[in-house]
Amino acid sequence: MSDASDKPLATYAPVHTKRAFEEVTDQIRGLIARGALRPGDRLPSERELAEQFSLSRNTVREGLRALEIAGMLELRKGATGGAFVREGQGDAVISSFADLFILGKIQPGHLTEARQIVAVAVTRLACQRASEDDLDELEANVEASRQAVSRGDFPERTRINLEFHRLLAKCTRNPVLIVIYDAMIEIQRQMLEVLPAAPNSAVMPSRERLLGYLRARDEDRAAHEMESNLRLLQQHYLSEQAKGSA
Amino acid sequence: MSDASDKPLATYAPVHTKRAFEEVTDQIRGLIARGALRPGDRLPSERELAEQFSLSRNTVREGLRALEIAGMLELRKGATGGAFVREGQGDAVISSFADLFILGKIQPGHLTEARQIVAVAVTRLACQRASEDDLDELEANVEASRQAVSRGDFPERTRINLEFHRLLAKCTRNPVLIVIYDAMIEIQRQMLEVLPAAPNSAVMPSRERLLGYLRARDEDRAAHEMESNLRLLQQHYLSEQAKGSA
DNA sequence: CCGCATTAATGGTTCATCTTTTGAAAAACC
DNA sequence: GGTTTTTCAAAAGATGAACCATTAATGCGG
Incomplete structure (x- = not known):
């Protein structure tokens, strides 16, 4: 089906x-990249897009789905x-990152090393x-964690403790760090x-100390507190891992 | 948000x-998460899956497409x-991360801060x-960069210089860091x-110094070299940014 | 044994049609 | 008049059947 005129030059690439x-x-x-579409804008309906692209509505939907x-x-x-064009959040980054774990590509040690x-x-930037x-x-988060412990609701405590990190990342005002850190959490x-x-019963006292350092804007002590906390982890x-492989 | 009256019995499903x-x-x-499907495994054909799920082939395809x-x-x-279940690589993380930039969520300053x-x-771990x-x-990468410069091929030099970072990240043997760093690059x-x-004519000499420190396993000097390099950036x-907003 | 045409399996695409969800307009009610 | 209910239309969601395109295996002829 392909005659010579099909690809005259040897471009090997595509x-x-x-x-x-x-x-x-x-x-x-x-x-979107060129700014012709901006967050919040509405695209034409599937049927209209299908007509403009000269494609079936199904195919257009696959494309829209992909972007969704x-x-x-x-x-x-x-x-x-x-x-609608979304206000960009890192959800996709986070879920695709999590997929790497599901696929067995990420071991706990890898994660904690990167987390550290x-x-x-x-912590320094948050400070x-x-x-x-x-x-x-x-502070409200730490208090909520305390209450969850006193209720004996440990799953909830875990959730709140992880939320602490999310809040901390938000303080940096840096979306790159926020999304990276959220993904790791x-x-x-x-x-x-x-x-x-x-x-790890050491978490709560550590959090309280950390909070104090943050309020005091004592960057070095805050960073050190965080570091030693995660080193335990x-x-x-x-x-x-050693037990598992033994 | 505090006591039990907050959450009555009827919490009406999500x-x-x-x-x-x-x-x-x-x-x-x-x-996949349970290990019933492992990387490399082949799933039933779309037609079979459609039958097993009692869904139309189109709908099953949308699901498969989503996972693709x-x-x-x-x-x-x-x-x-x-x-086929893929050997997990970070492609999806990287492209969804890049989408955040396309959506205008990430400014150059955010990126370089995180990169630093x-x-x-x-650099330390690579050391x-x-x-x-x-x-x-x-070393081959640095040499290639030198040659690109001497040819006057600056786009190629840029590509090679970014590749340097990718190679460096690979040295850490930590997939989390690798994918994060690759995405930022x-x-x-x-x-x-x-x-x-x-x-930035300072890049090449910096690279050569860095390479020396890596070979010497001089972690502190290597880290310092990388840091001062990126600080310039x-x-x-x-x-x-100041010019742009002025 | 090699080379080429055939064929079957698979995803890719399209079409026509129906269902469900949702917001808004129209109607009914007080 | 104002409020609630009903109706309606627009949109995505889902379906099933058909057809196209690509690929690798098969088999035939040399």
């Missing part, structure tokens, strides 16, 4: 026959429904940039559903 | 009517085609863990396509 729906995603991505999964669009049904690195930096409101939120959460949680997982 | 294709993705994700986009499956067509943090840590082969690869690359690149972007 390959990977593009599927129709990828053309849809590329074009829409391009419009990628977190760039939100598809709303109903009378005023349609495809980012957590210390996040510099946290507003009073941020600090109040953190999400994986941690998923790990805790499978692995035995480290009991790292040691726990490394010893678990 | 719901959020699940779409049919999400059931497909959840079930397959579950099978998430990077968990690979769909191959042809006689021996089908859906991770890069220094990556500890890089094999001789790793170091040879890094990819965003950097996309930024360079839009923004004026920092000329950060200053460049901050001054650009």
